[in-house]
Structure formats: structure tokens, C-alpha cells
Amino acid sequence: MSDLKTQPTSADVGAFLASVEDKQRRDDCRQICAWMQEATGDPPQMWGASIVGFGSYHYRYASGREGDWFLTGFAPRAQNISLYIMAGFSAYEELMNRLGKYKTGKSCLYIKRLSDVDSEVLKELINESLAYMRMTYETS
Numbered sequence: 001m002s003d004l005k006t007q008p009t010s011a012d013v014g015a016f017l018a019s020v021e022d023k024q025r026r027d028d029c030r031q032i033c034a035w036m037q038e039a040t041g042d043p044p045q046m047w048g049a050s051i052v053g054f055g056s057y058h059y060r061y062a063s064g065r066e067g068d069w070f071l072t073g074f075a076p077r078a079q080n081i082s083l084y085i086m087a088g089f090s091a092y093e094e095l096m097n098r099l100g101k102y103k104t105g106k107s108c109l110y111i112k113r114l115s116d117v118d119s120e121v122l123k124e125l126i127n128e129s130l131a132y133m134r135m136t137y138e139t140s
Contacts, residue, residue: 006048013052014043019039020076029076032083037127051075051084055130057137071133072126083109083122087129092111095125110119 017033020026033044033052040054042138053070060066073084086107089096096104100117103110109125111117133139 003092008053008056009046009048010048013046013102016046016050016052017076024113025076026082028081029074031114032074032081035072035123036126039123039130040071041055045070047073050077053084055065055139057086057133059137071130071139080110080112083111083126084131085109085125087132090130091130092125095121095128105108 001022013033017029018027020029029052036052036066037044043057044054045050048068050066051070051073052075054074055071057071058066058067058068068088070084072086075082080103084107088107088111089104096102098118100121101111102117114122
């Protein structure tokens with residue numbers, strides 16, 4: 001089995017966020033970072049070169065593959081900000097209906113800017129996902 005390529009690093013999160021070129025995206029990422037740190041009680045940590053993660057959980061698949069991943073996190077990308085909502089979205093239809101303008105992948109929420117979404121709903125979504133992850137997996 002191969003190891004995950006994205007691993008926690010000791011890179012400086014503040015320096016990484018300061019390097020985000022677009023001022024609005026940089027400010028939005030700093031706000032998201034503060035919300036996720038408050039929600040998890042964990043400090044931000046770089047995972048790989050471009051993901052800011054918080055906390056961790058241990059997963060084990062039926063295939064025997066296992067590993068550790070962050071509970072929640074985000075990454076500033078060229079076209080949007082990717083927020084990692086590890087519980088996915090299927091259980092949160094009511095919240096998603098109130099969130100605003102976004103796109104999703106399996107566990108990724110893509111937003112252009114924070115002003116496109118309701119910040120209170122976003123914080124609730126982060127907290128609901130964290131509660132699910134902590135109830136379901138070994139967390140640290």
C-alpha cells in the first residue's frame with residue numbers, strides 16, 4: 001500500500017496565508033482559519049504545501065488501508081477557496097439550502113469568497129461536520 005502524499009508539515013501557516021496573492025482571498029482565508037481554529041480548539045497546521053488543516057482523525061477502510069487526516073481544513077486555490085468538510089454534505093441539506101453560492105465535491109466545499117455565503121451557516125456546517133467526525137472516528 002502506498003502512503004498518502006499529503007502529510008502534516010512544520011511549515012509556517014501565517015507565512016503561507018501571507019503569500020496568497022489576492023488580498024480578498026487572503027483575508028477570507030485568515031477568517032476561515034480563525035473560525036476553524038475556534039471550532040476545533042486546535043492550531044492550524046500545514047498539510048503538504050497548500051492545505052491548512054486542524055486536528056486529525058484516524059481512518060481504516062475495509063480493504064485494510066488506514067491513515068491519518070485532518071478533521072477540517074481549507075486551501076486557497078486559483079479559482080476558489082476549498083473547504084474540507086470531511087463528513088460530506090448529504091446529512092446537511094437544510095444548511096446547504098441556506099448557505100449561499102457554492103459548489104461541492106465529495107467532501108469539498110468550493111466558494112469564490114466569503115461574501116458569497118452566510119458566515120453563520122458556514123460555521124454551523126463546520127461544527128456539525130466536526131461533531132460527526134469526532135463521534136465516528138478516533139480523533140486527536
